[in-house]
């Protein structure tokens with residue numbers, strides 16, 4: 001694992017650096033493999049980043065967007081990660097509909113939706129069951145409880161290692177999430193974290209020893225690159 005930690009002065013500089021990194025990954029992936037694949041995170045932090053990506057002139061037909069997790073709500077629900085990304089980015093660019101790989105959230109049983117998305121990913125990447133395909137970038141946020149994607153502390157989703165997608169939960173709120181082994185298969189995992197409220201969780205995630213089930217972001221140890229992009233409010237104490 002190739003881990004890089006960068007602390008940027010403020011949230012605008014954080015977004016600028018994340019954009020710069022993603023644009024470089026897009027360019028390299030399309031040059032090497034003819035396409036770029038990214039899994040988006042939800043929450044509030046990435047919204048300005050998605051708005052900045054939407055301003056770029058890019059070969060949208062070569063870019064494929066997935067979601068690393070989703071709240072189990074309809075795609076027009078205000079809590080939907082898909083809705084946020086569409087409003088901030090995808091509805092503002094000429095990306096083919098087929099390149100937007102949303103997590104299904106209208107099945108009565110979320111477990112059925114998880115299996116459907118798992119199969120969709122396997123078909124897209126032409127991988128066999130049990131094989132973890134490598135996305136070019138998995139974008140992640142981190143909660144103040146050190147969760148990432150929808151891998152929340154001491155939940156069943158943290159125990160799932162034999163598939164790409166599983167059902168997660170934040171208390172009683174159902175989620176669909178990448179499993180941590182699938183996240184770890186990515187070529188680049190990019191955490192984008194802002195705000196002083198994340199400091200205590202970051203201290204535990206970066207500590208030499210701490211319980212992974214209590215601080216699930218510690219489970220993210222990709223074979224490829226691991227980027228931690230932090231604003232000073234979140235990461236000042238981590239600056240080496």
Ligand SMILES: O=C(O)[C@H](O)[C@@H](O)[C@H](O)[C@H](O)COP(=O)(O)O
Pocket residue numbers: 041042043044045046069070071081140141142143147148149150
């Ligand atoms: O569905 C979600 O909520 C996200 O995927 C989640 O993992 C998010 O990244 C963190 O909760 C941080 O959220 P903020 O960026 O809003 O702090």
